[in-house]
Amino acid sequence: xxxxxxxxxxxxxxxxxxxxxxxxxxxxxxxxxxxxxxxxxxxxxxxxxxxxxxxxxxxxxxxxxxxxxxxxxxxxxxxxxxxxxxxxxxxxxxxxxxxxxxxxxxxxxxxxxxxxxxxxxxxxxxxxxxxxxxxxxxxxxxxxxxxxxxxxxxxxxxxxxxxxxxxxxxxxxxxxxxxxxxxxxxxxxxxxxxxxxxxxxxxxxxxxxxxxxxxxxxxxxxxxxxxxxxxxxxxxxxxxxxxxxxxxxxxxxxxxxxxxxxxxxxxxxxxxxxxxxxxxxxxxxxxxxxxxxxxxxxxxxxxxxxxxxxxxxxxxxxxxxxxxxxxxxxxxxxxxxxxxxxxxxxxxxxxxxxxxxxxxxxxxxxxxxxxxxxxxxxxxxxxxxxxxxxxxxxxxxxxxxxxxxxxxxxxxxxxxxxxxxxxxxxxxxxxxxxxxxxxxxxxxxxxxxxxxxxxxxxxxxxxxxxxxxxxxxxxxxxxxxxxxxxxxxxxxxxxxxxxxxxxxxxxxxxxxxxxxxxxxxxxxxxxxxxxxxxxxxxxxxxxxxxxxxxxxxxxxxxxxxxxxxxxxxxxxxxxxxxxxxxxxxxxxxxxxxxxxxx
Amino acid sequence: xxxxxxxxxxxxxxxxxxxxxxxxxxxxxxxxxxxxxxxxxxxxxxxxxxxxxxxxxxxxxxxxxxxxxxxxxxxxxxxxxxxxxxxxxxxxxxxxxxxxxxxxxxxxxxxxxxxxxxxxxxxxxxxxxxxxxxxxxxxxxxxxxxxxxxxxxxxxxxxxxxxxxxxxxxxxxxxxxxxxxxxxxxxxxxxxxxxxxxxxxxxxxxxxxxxxxxxxxxxxxxxxxxxxxxxxxxxx
Ligand SMILES: Cc1cc2nc3c(=O)[nH]c(=O)nc-3n(C[C@H](O)[C@H](O)[C@H](O)COP(=O)(O)OP(=O)(O)OC[C@H]3O[C@@H](n4cnc5c(N)ncnc54)[C@H](O)[C@@H]3O)c2cc1C
Ligand code: SF4
Ligand code: SF4
Numbered sequence: 001x002x003x004x005x006x007x008x009x010x011x012x013x014x015x016x017x018x019x020x021x022x023x024x025x026x027x028x029x030x031x032x033x034x035x036x037x038x039x040x041x042x043x044x045x046x047x048x049x050x051x052x053x054x055x056x057x058x059x060x061x062x063x064x065x066x067x068x069x070x071x072x073x074x075x076x077x078x079x080x081x082x083x084x085x086x087x088x089x090x091x092x093x094x095x096x097x098x099x100x101x102x103x104x105x106x107x108x109x110x111x112x113x114x115x116x117x118x119x120x121x122x123x124x125x126x127x128x129x130x131x132x133x134x135x136x137x138x139x140x141x142x143x144x145x146x147x148x149x150x151x152x153x154x155x156x157x158x159x160x161x162x163x164x165x166x167x168x169x170x171x172x173x174x175x176x177x178x179x180x181x182x183x184x185x186x187x188x189x190x191x192x193x194x195x196x197x198x199x200x201x202x203x204x205x206x207x208x209x210x211x212x213x214x215x216x217x218x219x220x221x222x223x224x225x226x227x228x229x230x231x232x233x234x235x236x237x238x239x240x241x242x243x244x245x246x247x248x249x250x251x252x253x254x255x256x257x258x259x260x261x262x263x264x265x266x267x268x269x270x271x272x273x274x275x276x277x278x279x280x281x282x283x284x285x286x287x288x289x290x291x292x293x294x295x296x297x298x299x300x301x302x303x304x305x306x307x308x309x310x311x312x313x314x315x316x317x318x319x320x321x322x323x324x325x326x327x328x329x330x331x332x333x334x335x336x337x338x339x340x341x342x343x344x345x346x347x348x349x350x351x352x353x354x355x356x357x358x359x360x361x362x363x364x365x366x367x368x369x370x371x372x373x374x375x376x377x378x379x380x381x382x383x384x385x386x387x388x389x390x391x392x393x394x395x396x397x398x399x400x401x402x403x404x405x406x407x408x409x410x411x412x413x414x415x416x417x418x419x420x421x422x423x424x425x426x427x428x429x430x431x432x433x434x435x436x437x438x439x440x441x442x443x444x445x446x447x448x449x450x451x452x453x454x455x456x457x458x459x460x461x462x463x464x465x466x467x468x469x470x471x472x473x474x475x476x477x478x479x480x481x482x483x484x485x486x487x488x489x490x491x492x493x494x495x496x497x498x499x500x501x502x503x504x505x506x507x508x509x510x511x512x513x514x515x516x517x518x519x520x521x522x523x524x525x526x527x528x529x530x531x532x533x534x535x536x537x538x539x540x541x542x543x544x545x546x547x548x549x550x551x552x553x554x555x556x557x558x559x560x561x562x563x564x565x566x567x568x569x570x571x572x573x574x575x576x577x578x579x580x581x582x583x584x585x586x587x588x589x590x591x592x593x594x595x596x597x598x
Numbered sequence: 599x600x601x602x603x604x605x606x607x608x609x610x611x612x613x614x615x616x617x618x619x620x621x622x623x624x625x626x627x628x629x630x631x632x633x634x635x636x637x638x639x640x641x642x643x644x645x646x647x648x649x650x651x652x653x654x655x656x657x658x659x660x661x662x663x664x665x666x667x668x669x670x671x672x673x674x675x676x677x678x679x680x681x682x683x684x685x686x687x688x689x690x691x692x693x694x695x696x697x698x699x700x701x702x703x704x705x706x707x708x709x710x711x712x713x714x715x716x717x718x719x720x721x722x723x724x725x726x727x728x729x730x731x732x733x734x735x736x737x738x739x740x741x742x743x744x745x746x747x748x749x750x751x752x753x754x755x756x757x758x759x760x761x762x763x764x765x766x767x768x769x770x771x772x773x774x775x776x777x778x779x780x781x782x783x784x785x786x787x788x789x790x791x792x793x794x795x796x797x798x799x800x801x802x803x804x805x806x807x808x809x810x811x812x813x814x815x816x817x818x819x820x821x822x823x824x825x826x827x828x829x830x831x832x833x834x
Contacts, residue, residue: 047652047709050754051660067734108735111723111786113743113750120737148751151659155750159722170710193702222655256633256675258657313600314629315636345658345676347631460643504648506615509703511642511650 008196016202020044022054023392024208025157026417032164057150060142061410063100084401085541089577099415184388195507216362217467227525229394239560242367244532250296252361255315273308321355368396375420402541455499610694630680661755671760715774724789746783758812769805
């Protein structure tokens, strides 16, 4: 055993931002703009903020252009509400949609390279679920940076935070939040590169740690999305909201799960099973391959479950085919250039002459840390936790309800990043509160236990098994018995991880140690997801229960899950805000509870 | 039936605790379409949990996983076994960390140090141009954007800097130079003087020998040398 773990130092700052993706950096940039005098620490788990996962977002960012006479904020709000299967909070939907175009302008002034139309104006494209006049026609509402919109946003927000003077603390993770008399006063961080634990005291702490996709075997999410933010919140005794609301994209490329956009199907790609049958005809006779994401995802899963999938020998994953061979060269070379190149890069296939392997891939976590419309974190009793904020995919305000529309996430990152920044400023205290007694002890005890554990178990292997169980039993299809089995497996995994011995004892850049800690976070997140899904005896948005295939008004609320000990959860409820409907303004009747039919 | 390759991966290792450096050989059988990151993960699970390697998005969009494979800087997340075998004509691979930044452990380098160059090139608009009266956004024609759009795809993987024959001690490096050049070309940047000062400084573009090694290795297929050539001519 190496040296005894200890807290290396304590630093202080005005605002501590944990997570430097689109959401965290937008918040940082806003704070720097408004208050250049503030000292802001921006923490990221990756080696540099530009490496954050927002960079992979492709398609676009939704925002209603006030200059566009055909579109209106109310239409966008309706689409979001309907898409979310009546589980978004309408006050949040309104605030975020209303703030969209200002963010487009901010990005544009700060140098983002939006794609342009012939007149030199910002181009816009159509995206699934975005309509005008309450479903009557398609809306041109997504601004984009070619096929790398997230990268454009990432680079701009990072550049501005850098310019503003953010102190970046890279390759570092938050392990514990610090509270003093109920207020969040900072956090304990583990600096992975240096192998040091530090405490940071701050007047406000903003969590922006991103998604949790690594809970599932096939995911479009990055290696770092291990649900750390959710785990840290649960360990602080705070709840996670709607954890069961997890979105699966129907067509991830086998095996890495890389997103193959819907454009494949809208350009005429046909899904086929082992017998090469175009099976979507059986599931959606009218829309066939163009049916909404969740329907296509379920159809593919059914084919695979019923033995009509194909096993990829290298990745050992079952899939179906997408057939693009009949499409003209022009479509392959121009319209589908990027996606076609993904098949080439990741599967060595030529989509012009070969069938390409796809299957549903975990994509987005609608659930997360509950906040209000200002990004302030809420307790089970719906009271604000002073000094603590959450924005981006780790948070749940909730804009997306139980199903996120494409392009609405990037919108949320930016708008909520700014709003949270604004709220941080309006409530900023004069003085720092002291650290509570015993700050960091929990972290040190946890990491010491990892380093001292003995046994023959292997982190990578348990992680692999957990991801497999979650994909099979708490994935696209969910049923009571399967989820109970999954929960039992998770408890067994938790017992097995205690028997993982870490051979590298030096804490510097100790990948074994970091992955051991991440596995605990994955298990916590997986448990919250499974328990939430088991409790919700209905189907809503992306949450599909085979034993309860319909939505039920009995469950017209947000789930709150708290977990004191692993597997021991308690549930709370938060009402779904109906502010737009209740205000009885123009078109308010479009914001009632309605069926989600397309 | 799919093919199986019997691979030999000789990986350069570094343990900071013992200040030890050595090469370690791993043998594994793999199908054609596993990527090098998948191989590293398999080594962790099946043979050696201590091997440290870097990646994040594994979509070739973040540039965290650059390594030297048989002397060539590449992204481990998009290198398929089958392609590597074809490219190098062998199933034996020597894998080493990139040298543009200090090694922390095994294949993991301190990207922060490499990024210092990009930060020096100020990857943002130093002085953004004001909007024309009555406008809410700038107008930029697609033709104007097309002149520099390619350069904006750079993910700062530093493969170009690794391959650059000008070395990374005296030259700010191809990607950092390009970060400055893009903003020279962007009509929304008003602060051109400061940018020129850096581009034509001691560590600036005159260090470049126009060998085009950068363009050759760029995983995003950016013609980096073209942008440096434009800057040499002052053709922003
Ligand atoms: C392939 C793909 C395509 C997408 N396309 C679109 C699209 O076209 N439009 C759209 O709107 N949305 C899209 N999305 C969704 C959207 O990109 C994400 O939801 C969004 O980028 C998340 O941003 P974030 O800032 O919350 O998190 P991230 O960008 O993931 O950033 C999280 C940050 O937190 C850090 N972090 C994580 N854990 C810790 C820890 N323990 N301690 C400290 N720091 C930590 C990370 O290092 C990182 O800096 C896409 C997603 C994927 C995967
Ligand atoms: S120019 Fe290409 S090789 Fe160089 S850092 Fe950018 S993406 Fe990497
Ligand atoms: S062209 Fe210039 S920048 Fe590119 S590798 Fe050669 S010397 Fe380096």
